[in-house]
Amino acid sequence: MGEGRKLLHNSWSKWTSKCLGGQSEQVRKTEREKSFMTNGAILLEDLIPSSNGKCNPIRNFSAEELIRATNNFDESRIIQICSLFKQNQIIVDELDDTDRVTYAMYKGSLDDRPIIVKKFTDSQDDRQIIVKKFTKFSSWESDKVRSFPIRDIVIATQMSNHKHVLKLLGCCLEFPIPALVYEYAANGALNDQGGFGDDELLPWKIRLRISKELANALTYLHTALRRPVIHRDIRPSSIFLDKNFVPKLCNFSVSITIPLHETHARDDLEDTFGHSDPDSLASGFVTEKSDVYSFGVLLLVFLTGKKATGTLRLEGKYHSLIRYVEDHVQNEQVTEIVDPNILREGGGDGQAQQVEAFLALALACTQEKGEKRPDMIDVAKELMRIDKSI
Structure with missing residues (x-):
């Protein structure tokens, strides 16, 4: 690990203590802790130039909290599946044309309040998102896919106080690809016709x-x-x-x-x-x-x-x-x-x-x-x- 990344790891630990209420125990050699430190360093690297040194406090959720909140990311909790692509034109265009960078929005419940959890994956078939929640990517693929939720977090933390932006409550950095946690929106996303639900119309x-x-x-x-x-x-x-x-x-x-x-x-x-x-x-x-x-x-x-x-x-x-x-x-x-x-x-x-x-x-x-x-x-x-x- 380079000196610059080591410094970012150290800075990230201090930043989480201030803004995320991070983990106080000594870092153990577990996959989740490795993901936490890796994702955290990258997030901090992007946050510093974007936020002008100001801290935008959000909550750090553990993987266990989100697993409980979504019943282990149960299929029945999915409220939206989206892919960042058009046909075979992938945003990360170096990936094979059969791959997709996909995310699902899950309805969850945490501390007796409804939430939305956004979880990224890659999938050749949107239906596979249900069984590929914790797919292990290659190091190269992880870096590419990870850039999407990291960017989402960086911008959303700056926009969350706007009343017409879905408020970012926090994130989970313990998964290989970070997950995002939002306030709940009872009527869901707009459908393709500009209504809501399957075919509900708006005046x-x-x-x-x-x-x-x-x-x-x-x-x-x-x-x-x-x-x-x-x-x-x-x-x-x-x-x-x-x-x-x-x-x-x-x-x-x-x-x-x-x-x-x-x-x-x-x-x-x-x-x-x-x-x-x-x-x-x-x-x-x-x-x-x-x-x-x-x-x-x-x-x-x-x-x-x-x-x-x-x-x-x-x-x-x-x-x-x-x-x-x-x-x-x-x-x-x-x-x-x-x-x-x-x-x-x-x-x-x-x-x-x-x-x-x-x-x-x-x-x-x-x-x-x-x-x-x-x-x-x-x-x-x-x-x-x-x-x-x-």
């Missing part, structure tokens, strides 16, 4: 309010931290709803920080199922406008009640929600793209004007070229104006 006013509140959270992410952070994975599965349908943004696993004195960051990019910025995919540069594009697609999902990709192929010529919407707008067929459930609400002229303005904003956000899109702060202001218009 127009709630869709509009959720959009406004998410724009506020993204504006904070872009402007309020030490350096701008780009979420890079804005889609329904990254948004949870509490019991009052208040949106909670989560999943910062692939977020990226814009370097000092720069307006963009270069990184290997992935297509997140129709939500990704084509300008960034073509150039290889991530900017704040990349999130604006993805958010615009999300607005169209709310407006139409359709998935970003997939189902539209049934109409014969549309391969993305944006192309579908643009074609109907050009042919002055706006009412045909609006979710019929919104139209059936009968909100009158006021609601019709809101829908029209909402559509115009979504189309502005999804302009092909990033420089033609509004900044997220302007998107938030416009959504606030639309919400207050009636």
Whole structure:
């Protein structure tokens, strides 16, 4: 072990005592303790430049606590399974095309309160996540997969005080790949059509309010931290709803920080199922406008009640929600793209004007070229104006 990593191990032990209430007993030669020290050193290495030396206290959960909380990560506790890939295009593109970097969200109970536990794995079949919870990775693979939850923790600790971000309660570093523990969100994640549950619908006013509140959270992410952070994975599965349908943004696993004195960051990019910025995919540069594009697609999902990709192929010529919407707008067929459930609400002229303005904003956000899109702060202001218009 190099001197730098030794120093990080020592610093990590001190940091956990202050912020995580770490382990007081002498480090034993066990797999969990080795994982704790390895993960902790890497986490601290990322936290120092991101947090400007300030401690963001979160709780350190033991592996035993999370195993009890989720009944040993029982299949029945799974509330969401997501993969960080598109078809065979892996974010960690050096991995074999049959592999997946996958995480599952489990409902748990700890100290008589409900929680959500996020656990990463790799799997060729999402169903195998149930039996591969504690898969041993090679050292190289572990480092690659570990980077996702570490990044998630680093950003989430800085965002957890925002009321529209799923609050990170703590993490467990005793597994080979760290696990994250969040507050519970009673209504789960948005589904692909912008509703909740299997097929539950949201009224127009709630869709509009959720959009406004998410724009506020993204504006904070872009402007309020030490350096701008780009979420890079804005889609329904990254948004949870509490019991009052208040949106909670989560999943910062692939977020990226814009370097000092720069307006963009270069990184290997992935297509997140129709939500990704084509300008960034073509150039290889991530900017704040990349999130604006993805958010615009999300607005169209709310407006139409359709998935970003997939189902539209049934109409014969549309391969993305944006192309579908643009074609109907050009042919002055706006009412045909609006979710019929919104139209059936009968909100009158006021609601019709809101829908029209909402559509115009979504189309502005999804302009092909990033420089033609509004900044997220302007998107938030416009959504606030639309919400207050009636």
